[in-house]
Amino acid sequence: MSELLKIEHLVKYYGNRSSLTKALNDISFSVEKGEFTAIMGASGSGKTTLLNCISTIDRPTAGQIYIDGICTSDLKRNALADFRRDRLGFIFQDFNLLDTLTAFDNIALALQIQKCDPKKIRGKVEQAADRLGIREVLDKYPYQMSGGQKQRTAAARAVITGPSIILADEPTGALDSRNSRTLLESLRALNEEEHATILMVTHDSFAASYASRVLFMKDGEIFNELRRGKEERRAFFDSIMDVVSLMGGDLNYAV
Ligand SMILES: Nc1ncnc2c1ncn2[C@@H]1O[C@H](COP(=O)(O)OP(=O)(O)OP(=O)(O)O)[C@@H](O)[C@H]1O
Numbered sequence: 513m514s515e516l517l518k519i520e521h522l523v524k525y526y527g528n529r530s531s532l533t534k535a536l537n538d539i540s541f542s543v544e545k546g547e548f549t550a551i552m553g554a555s556g557s558g559k560t561t562l563l564n565c566i567s568t569i570d571r572p573t574a575g576q577i578y579i580d581g582i583c584t585s586d587l588k589r590n591a592l593a594d595f596r597r598d599r600l601g602f603i604f605q606d607f608n609l610l611d612t613l614t615a616f617d618n619i620a621l622a623l624q625i626q627k628c629d630p631k632k633i634r635g636k637v638e639q640a641a642d643r644l645g646i647r648e649v650l651d652k653y654p655y656q657m658s659g660g661q662k663q664r665t666a667a668a669r670a671v672i673t674g675p676s677i678i679l680a681d682e683p684t685g686a687l688d689s690r691n692s693r694t695l696l697e698s699l700r701a702l703n704e705e706e707h708a709t710i711l712m713v714t715h716d717s718f719a720a721s722y723a724s725r726v727l728f729m730k731d732g733e734i735f736n737e738l739r740r741g742k743e744e745r746r747a748f749f750d751s752i753m754d755v756v757s758l759m760g761g762d763l764n765y766a767v
C-alpha cells in the first residue's frame with residue numbers, strides 16, 4: 513500500500529484576536545491507498561473543517577496537506593480547479609445534485625467536465641449506476657427520487673471519474689436507516705472491490721463501523737484511532753461504541 517493522503521501539523525483558526533476559534537489544533541495523519549477511513553467526533557469538533565481543508569474548499573492556517581504527493585497549498589487557482597476535478601470525488605449530506613438534470617445527466621456531467629470521449633459516456637454511467645443499484649432511476653429528476661436514490665446518484669457521480677480519494681461529509685445524515693445501510697454497503701463494495709480510497713466524516717457509530725479505520729476527533733485534535741483488522745462489522749461497532757462512551761457519549765448514535 514502507498515500513502516495517498518498525508519496531513520502534517522494542520523492548524524485552522526477562525527475569527528480574529530478578539531474571538532478566536534481553534535477549529536483544528538495540530539492534526540497529523542496519513543491515509544493509505546485503498547483505505548476506508550471514518551472520522552468521528554461530536555458537533556463542533558472540527559470534522560467538516562478538516563474535510564474542507566483536505567478538499568481544498570478551505571485554506572488551513574498552518575500545516576501541509578499532500579494528496580498523491582502534491583502539496584495542495586502550492587496549487588494556484590487554475591491548477592487547483594483541475595486538481596479537484598481530476599483527483600477528488602465529493603459526497604455531501606444534502607446530495608448537491610442539479611435539479612434540472614436527470615440522474616443520468618448529473619452523473620454524466622462529471623465526465624463531460626473531464627472532457628471524456630462522448631461515445632464512452634453512456635457505458636460508463638450505466639456501469640456506475642449498476643454498481644450503485646440505481647439503473648432504474650437514471651431517467652428521473654432529483655424531485656422524483658427518494659433520498660437514498662439521490663445519495664446513490666451522488667455517489668455514482670463521485671466515483672465515475674476514478675478520483676484518487678472520495679471525500680464524504682455525513683453522507684448518511686439525511687437518510688433513514690434502510691437507505692443508510694444501502695449507501696454504506698455500496699461504499700464498502702467500492703472500497704473492497706475497486707480499492708476506492710474513502711474518507712468519510714460521520715457522528716454515527718453505525719456508519720463508522722463500515723470503515724476499516726476510525727479516527728476520533730475532539731476539540732480540533734485526533735485523540736484516538738481504531739482499526740477493524742479481521743473483526744466483523746458488528747464487533748467493530750461495539751469497539752467504536754466503547755470509545756464513544758469514553759468520550760462522554762456526547763455523539764449522536766443510532767442502532
Ligand atoms: N466559518 C466559520 N467561522 C467561524 N467559526 C467556524 C466556522 N466554521 C466552523 N467554525 C467553528 O469551528 C469549530 C469546528 O467546526 P466544524 O464545522 O468543523 O465542526 P463539525 O465537527 O463538522 O461539527 P458538526 O458535527 O456539527 O458538523 C466549531 O467551533 C465551529 O463553531
Ligand SMILES: [Mg+2]
Binds near residue numbers: 559560561
Ligand atoms: Mg460538520
